[in-house]
Amino acid sequence: MRITQGTFSYLPDLTDEEITAQVQYALDQGWPLSVEFTDDPHPRSTYWEMWGLPMFDLHDAAGVMQEIAECRKAYPDRYIQVIAYDASKGRQTTALSFIVNRPADEPGFRLDRQETPDRQIRYTTHPYATERPAGSRYSPR
Amino acid sequence: MTDENGQDRSTRPSFGMPGRPAGPAPARGGGTLAGREPDAVLRDGADAEVPADSTVDLLEARKLSGVDDVLDALDRDLVGLAPVKTRIREIAALLLVDTQRARFGLAAARPNLHMCFTGGPGTGKTTVALRMAELLKRLGYLRRGHLVAVTREELVGQYVGHTAPKTKEVLKRAMGGVLFIDEAYYLYRAENERDYGQEAIEILLQVMENQREDVVVILAGYKDRMDTFFQSNPGMSSRIAHHIDFPDYSLDELVSIGDLMVAEAGYRLSPAAEATFREYLARRRAQPRFSNARSVRNALERARLRHAGRVLSGAPTAVTKDDLMRLEPEDFLLSRVFADPAPSAPPSAPASAPPPPSPEP
Numbered sequence: 001m002r003i004t005q006g007t008f009s010y011l012p013d014l015t016d017e018e019i020t021a022q023v024q025y026a027l028d029q030g031w032p033l034s035v036e037f038t039d040d041p042h043p044r045s046t047y048w049e050m051w052g053l054p055m056f057d058l059h060d061a062a063g064v065m066q067e068i069a070e071c072r073k074a075y076p077d078r079y080i081q082v083i084a085y086d087a088s089k090g091r092q093t094t095a096l097s098f099i100v101n102r103p104a105d106e107p108g109f110r111l112d113r114q115e116t117p118d119r120q121i122r123y124t125t126h127p128y129a130t131e132r133p134a135g136s137r138y139s140p141r
Numbered sequence: 142m143t144d145e146n147g148q149d150r151s152t153r154p155s156f157g158m159p160g161r162p163a164g165p166a167p168a169r170g171g172g173t174l175a176g177r178e179p180d181a182v183l184r185d186g187a188d189a190e191v192p193a194d195s196t197v198d199l200l201e202a203r204k205l206s207g208v209d210d211v212l213d214a215l216d217r218d219l220v221g222l223a224p225v226k227t228r229i230r231e232i233a234a235l236l237l238v239d240t241q242r243a244r245f246g247l248a249a250a251r252p253n254l255h256m257c258f259t260g261g262p263g264t265g266k267t268t269v270a271l272r273m274a275e276l277l278k279r280l281g282y283l284r285r286g287h288l289v290a291v292t293r294e295e296l297v298g299q300y301v302g303h304t305a306p307k308t309k310e311v312l313k314r315a316m317g318g319v320l321f322i323d324e325a326y327y328l329y330r331a332e333n334e335r336d337y338g339q340e341a342i343e344i345l346l347q348v349m350e351n352q353r354e355d356v357v358v359i360l361a362g363y364k365d366r367m368d369t370f371f372q373s374n375p376g377m378s379s380r381i382a383h384h385i386d387f388p389d390y391s392l393d394e395l396v397s398i399g400d401l402m403v404a405e406a407g408y409r410l411s412p413a414a415e416a417t418f419r420e421y422l423a424r425r426r427a428q429p430r431f432s433n434a435r436s437v438r439n440a441l442e443r444a445r446l447r448h449a450g451r452v453l454s455g456a457p458t459a460v461t462k463d464d465l466m467r468l469e470p471e472d473f474l475l476s477r478v479f480a481d482p483a484p485s486a487p488p489s490a491p492a493s494a495p496p497p498p499s500p501e502p
Contacts, residue, residue, distance in 0.1 A: 052306070059285040060317025062355040067313075 001108030003041050006081060006098040019068070019082070019100055023061040026084035031095050032056045035067050037080045039137045041106065041127045048081065068100055077103045077138040103129075103138035190246045197241050206240075208233050211276045219265055219272075220401065221394040228385050229273065236280040253382040254282065254357050255349050257325075257371075259364040260387025263433030266361045267321065269387075274319040277357060285317035293327040296341040304337040308344045316355045325360035326370035342374060349380050390433050395422045399437045403468070406441065408448075410468050417470035424478045444472040 008014060014022065026033055033055050036048035051071040055064060064082065071080050080101035086093045107128035114122040129137040191197060203209065212233060215226060232254065239249045254277065258266040271288050278286025295311055298304035312320065322328070330336040349358050360367070360377075364386065371378035390398065396419055403410055410418055421440060425431060448468055452460060473479070 055310075055313060057314050058316065059287050059314070060355070062284075062316035062352070063313030066316075 001106055003043075003079070003099075003102065003106060005043065007096050008098045013102070014098065014100065016065070019098075020061045020065055022096070022098070023064045023082065023084075026096055027058055027061060027064075029084075029086070029095070030088070031084040031086050033058070033064050033082055033084050035064070035071050035080065035082055035100075037071055037075050037078045037101075039075075039078045039103075039129065039134060041079065041109075041129055042125065048079075051080070054085065072101050076101070079103070105138065191244050193245060197244055199237070199241065202241055203237060206237065206281070207279045208237065208276060211272060211279060215269075215272050218401075219268065220397045221390050222265060222269070222387060225265075225269060225385055225387055228383060229269075229276065232383070233276060233280060236277075236282055240281060251353055253353065253380070255353075255381045256357070256359045256383040256385060257367060257381045258359060258361040258385050258387060259367045261363065261389050261433055263435030263437075264387035264389060265434060266387055267323070270319060270321045270359050270361070273359070274357075277319070283318055283357060287315075287318035288321055289315040289318060290321040290323060292323050293338065296322070296328065296345075297337050299337075301337075304340040305344060308341045312344070312348050312356060316352075319357045319359055321359045321361065324362045326362050326366040329370055329373055331369075331373055342377060346376055346380060392419070392423055392426065395426065395433070395437055398434050399441065402438055402441055406445070407466065408441075408445070408468055409466050411470070413470045414468050414473065417473045418468075421473045421476060421478055428478065440473070440476070443476065444468050447472040447475055 004010070008022075023033060034053070035051040037051055038045060038048040052067060055067070058064065068080065068082065078101070079099060081097055081099050083094055084096040086095035110126045110128060112124040112126050114124065116122055212230060215229065219226070235252060239252065242249050256273070258270065260266055267290065270290075274283065274286045274288045277283040289311065291311055296304070296308045298307045328338040328342055330338055345358065348356060358381075360381065362370070399418060399422065400410075418440075422437065425436060425440065445468075451469070451472065452464060455464075
């Protein structure tokens with residue numbers, strides 16, 4: 001099951017040229033960018049690991065693309081996203097975020113139903129990937 | 142198309158997605174540049190290959206690139222520096238011809254434009270580097286054309302593992318523009334083999350070799366020390382195509398620089414002051430720690446101070462515009478440069494070195 005999230009969730013994965021163009025757009029708006037990665041595919045998992053510090057004072061997308069390439073090399077089988085922050089509003093505001101890398105095999109989710117008193121049902125999404133320990137969730141078995 | 146690490150995109154996993162249909166990339170989210178190569182934009186639409194038997198108008202291309210504005214400004218604003226200007230014109234010509242060759246489909250290897258500027262203090266190395274960044278942008282060689290000026294401090298870390306991220310950070314900031322490393326010889330300290338400078342040099346070398354399209358590195362420093370630096374780092378020397386020497390200014394050039402600075406600051410020299418100013422520069426030039434244009438600027442700053450004091454303490458309190466603009470000989474004569482009996486006397490000069498107890502008025 002292909003996971004979608006962020007600004008371009010409705011599009012197929014962006015190519016490197018498209019990523020470069022979007023990164024350049026963000027830089028032209030004065031938004032610093034940062035690269036994050038995770039192997040927890042749950043939609044409510046918001047705190048991803050940072051790949052280095054956010055990149056300030058950049059003028060050209062090449063620097064960000066270099067970090068994306070390095071992150072892909074280190075974690076080819078994890079989700080990697082690029083985030084652009086708009087600091088002009090005086091608070092930490094995500095202006096743009098999109099996935100730039102995903103595992104080759106995404107096992108998807110299971111819906112768990114929990115029966116609670118009074119015939120109520122609670123629902124939980126359970127990512128199959130989390131059945132394996134963090135760090136080796138998407139590596140080949 | 143290759144990505145930043147030279148990795149072919151076709152090796153990227155497709156994630157089970159069908160191939161992208163050919164055509165312009167979706168320009169969503171305001172991605173205004175989507176689908177357009179920055180180089181193609183800068184080459185004024187020269188991306189369409191022209192037939193082999195047609196002609197291209199070099200003058201037209203030259204006009205479109207706006208390179209003459211930069212070259213003219215260089216000639217107008219910078220006095221002297223003939224060898225430097227010649228080399229810059231040569232580089233501009235090469236890049237211009239290269240873009241025209243590309244229109245005929247002639248594959249031109251991307252020229253190596255890393256440079257080394259050597260010369261005394263105040264000979265205009267930083268200024269020329271700024272102009273160079275602008276020039277390379279207009280010629281489509283650089284995408285942004287900004288200048289990031291750094292010294293050893295910003296590149297070399299203080300402890301193990303600190304240097305590489307620091308150097309990479311600076312390089313990322315310089316991407317698309319020029320990285321100007323002032324006093325680059327400090328990067329390498331021969332007396333300490335465990336100095337982290339070596340690490341920074343190696344990262345620089347790697348980027349200079351592999352990411353020529355992203356960044357141009359300009360090293361700057363005094364000639365003799367840069368020579369020593371290159372002797373200990375032959376790899377660096379061979380990766381720099383242009384070693385440009387900035388000659389010290391002659392007396393006439395210094396005077397013209399001074400005239401430019403005076404005019405720029407909204408002052409003028411009285412005819413008598415012109416002679417005094419020339420005499421001042423002749424004396425100052427013979428003294429130690431003379432730093433060319435910088436010393437001229439400092440001399441004028443001091444003259445402005447004395448001028449202000451003279452005008453304020455003058456007898457008539459009503460002054461004209463001309464009084465406020467005119468520098469007189471006494472504004473220069475009070476300088477300690479004139480107090481020395483011989484022009485070659487050693488005491489510290491007022492222009493460049495500020496000695497703690499300053500006996501100057």
